[in-house]
Amino acid sequence: MSVVRRRPATTRALGVGLLLALPLALTACDSDDSSGDAVKVTAKDKSCDVAKKDWPAGKNSIKVTNKGSQVTELYVYAQGDRIVTERENIGPGTSATLNFEIKAGTYEVACKPGMKGDGIRQKVTVAGTPAEKPIDPRLAEAVAHYRTFTNTTVEQMLPLATEFVNAVKAGDVAKAKEYYPKSRLGWETIEPVAESFGDLDPQMDAREADLEPGQEWSGWHRIEKALWTTGQITDVEKGYADRLMADLKTLQSKVGTVDITPTSIANGAKGLLDEVATGKVTGEEEAFSHTDLWDFAGNVDGAKKAFELLKPYVAEKDAALTGTLDAEFAKIQGLLFKYKQGDGYVSYDTVDEAKRKELSDAVNALGEPLSKLAGVVAQ
Numbered sequence: 513m514s515v516v517r518r519r520p521a522t523t524r525a526l527g528v529g530l531l532l533a534l535p536l537a538l539t540a541c542d543s544d545d546s547s548g549d550a551v552k553v554t555a556k557d558k559s560c561d562v563a564k565k566d567w568p569a570g571k572n573s574i575k576v577t578n579k580g581s582q583v584t585e586l587y588v589y590a591q592g593d594r595i596v597t598e599r600e601n602i603g604p605g606t607s608a609t610l611n612f613e614i615k616a617g618t619y620e621v622a623c624k625p626g627m628k629g630d631g632i633r634q635k636v637t638v639a640g641t642p643a644e645k646p647i648d649p650r651l652a653e654a655v656a657h658y659r660t661f662t663n664t665t666v667e668q669m670l671p672l673a674t675e676f677v678n679a680v681k682a683g684d685v686a687k688a689k690e691y692y693p694k695s696r697l698g699w700e701t702i703e704p705v706a707e708s709f710g711d712l713d714p715q716m717d718a719r720e721a722d723l724e725p726g727q728e729w730s731g732w733h734r735i736e737k738a739l740w741t742t743g744q745i746t747d748v749e750k751g752y753a754d755r756l757m758a759d760l761k762t763l764q765s766k767v768g769t770v771d772i773t774p775t776s777i778a779n780g781a782k783g784l785l786d787e788v789a790t791g792k793v794t795g796e797e798e799a800f801s802h803t804d805l806w807d808f809a810g811n812v813d814g815a816k817k818a819f820e821l822l823k824p825y826v827a828e829k830d831a832a833l834t835g836t837l838d839a840e841f842a843k844i845q846g847l848l849f850k851y852k853q854g855d856g857y858v859s860y861d862t863v864d865e866a867k868r869k870e871l872s873d874a875v876n877a878l879g880e881p882l883s884k885l886a887g888v889v890a891q
Contacts, residue, residue, distance in 0.1 A: 550575035550609055553621060555584045555602070560623030560632040569616045570642030571775070571890055576623070577607040585624040586610065587631065590617065592710045597779050600627065600786035611886040613773045614638050627790065628722055651774040651889065654821040658777050659768070661817060662702045666764050669698035673760050680735060680753040683745045692739065693798075693806035693856060696732055700810030701817070702767075703787055704780035709766055716759045719799065730755055733799075740800035774822065778886035781818035784811040785879040793872045795860050805857035808871075809848050815882065816841050822889055829888050833881055840878040847874050 550573040552563040557580040576586045576599065583603050588596040588610075596619065597612035616638050622631030647655075676691035699706055699717065707713040716731040723729055730752050738749045791797035792808040819826075819837055827834045847870065851857045863871075 549573065553577070553586060553623070554579055555586065555623040555625065556580040557582060557625045558632070560621065560634055562621050562634045562636060565634065565636045567614065567636055567638045568642075569614060569638050569640045571611070571613050572638075573609055573611045573887075573890070574621075575607060575609045576602060578602045578604055580604060580625050582625045583627055585622075585627050585631070587622040587624070588612070588614070588636075589620045589622060589633075594710055595704075595708050597776070598704075598783060599779075600783070601790055608883065609887065610779065611890040612775050612779060615771075616640060629724065647774075648825055650825040651822070654774060654777060654825070655772050657821050658818065659772055661821075662705050662767055662770070662772075665698045665702050666760075666767050669695065670760060670764065672698070673757060677753040677757045680745055681750045685739055685743050685745060688735070688745070689739055689801070692732070692736060692801060693803040696803075697806055697810045700787075700807045701814035703811065703814065704776075704783045705767060705770055705772075706763060708770055709763065712759055712763055712766075716756060716763075719797070721796070721799070731759070732756065736798065736800050774825075774889045775886045777818045778822060778889045781815040781885060782879065782882050784815040784818075785875060785882055787811050788875050789872070789879065793868060793875055795868070798860065802859040802861040803857070804860040805848065805851050805863075809857065812841070812844055812848065815878075816845075819882070819885065822885065826885065826888050829891055830884075833884055833888060836881045837878070837885075840874070840881060844871075844874040844878055847871055 551567065553574055553576040554561040554563075555576055555578045574586065574588070574597075578584050581604055583601060585598065585600045585602065586608070587598045590596050596614055597610050599608045599610050602608050619636050619638060620633045621636055622633045624631035672691060673695040676688060676695035679687035679691055706716075714727070714731075717733065718727070718729060718731055719733050720729060720737065734752050735749050735756070738745060788808055788811045792804045792811065795802070795804055797807055798804045819841065823834055848857075851863065
């Protein structure tokens with residue numbers, strides 16, 4: 513099956529009103545000054561030019577400049593479309609720098625004008641053996657703790673997902689609605705890791721609006737539509753509930769094998785904020801249930817966890833950055849707290865445009881300094 517990442521089309525990402533369109537277009541302005549030796553990538557509407565296609569193994573960086581007319585994304589894929597690194601939401605006329613670590617092998621760089629589809633791809637080759645350099649103990653500890661965090665999060669998801677799946681299979685619409693956002697919260701918290709396993713993401717989390725021609729629609733959002741539109745659970749939805757549980761168990765079996773590095777933790781934190789900007793704050797992620805704020809909170813909590821683990825090292829290298837991130841995380845979590853209701857959040861269709869603008873501004877204010885985190889970790 514063709515791997516199609518769940519992403520909103522540009523017109524929809526920018527079409528939720530002028531109040532949201534401008535902040536989203538500005539989020540990828542490059543303020544990272546660590547791009548001096550970066551491989552230059554020029555993204556246009558119909559091309560993706562990679563200036564250097566032979567890379568050394570180890571730490572690398574890419575500076576991508578969007579000279580097209582659409583918002584774009586940049587991915588580096590290993591075989592099986594496993595994501596090595598990514599950056600979303602790169603507006604026309606802006607640039608972004610990605611710092612990452614990579615092993616010897618063959619890869620593909622993909623630019624995705626319009627932020628959908630498989631993208632325009634270029635092959636690159638990575639060779640050599642990185643010079644042995646002891647990892648800073650604080651970063652080694654961050655990697656170990658992040659691995660434990662991802663494993664624990666998946667373990668904690670399964671009972672909630674089981675309640676959701678069992679409710680769907682029993683035809684209990686009310687209970688299925690109750691457990692729908694709860695079953696997804698862990699996924700949203702570790703989404704960059706969960707997305708790294710090729711087809712699992714489109715199978716479990718694809719949205720109807722982003723389907724490619726001929727792509728089968730399954731996963732949470734397939735069931736969400738039935739629950740919140742017709743309120744009818746048929747054998748089709750029950751079948752997709754079984755498949756969702758099978759995919760979750762596959763995730764459980766694989767999550768301990770994912771490559772985790774200090775830069776991937778930092779990039780994952782930025783990736784989670786990109787997820788908020790492109791899907792949650794626009795209200796497009798949960799088109800039927802309007803449970804976007806649950807996902808929003810999961811993404812922010814996951815990004816903050818990543819930052820907190822890296823903080824002992826980053827604070828020494830760039831105390832001003834850690835101070836800014838502390839303040840911005842506190843601000844955005846304070847905003848989210850206003851929308852708490854019981855053990856969850858209010859329906860997002862009750863949040864008006866002005867308040868969505870306030871949330872969007874907070875996302876952008878946090879995303880900009882968060883984009884610098886990987887550069888500091890890579891020093």
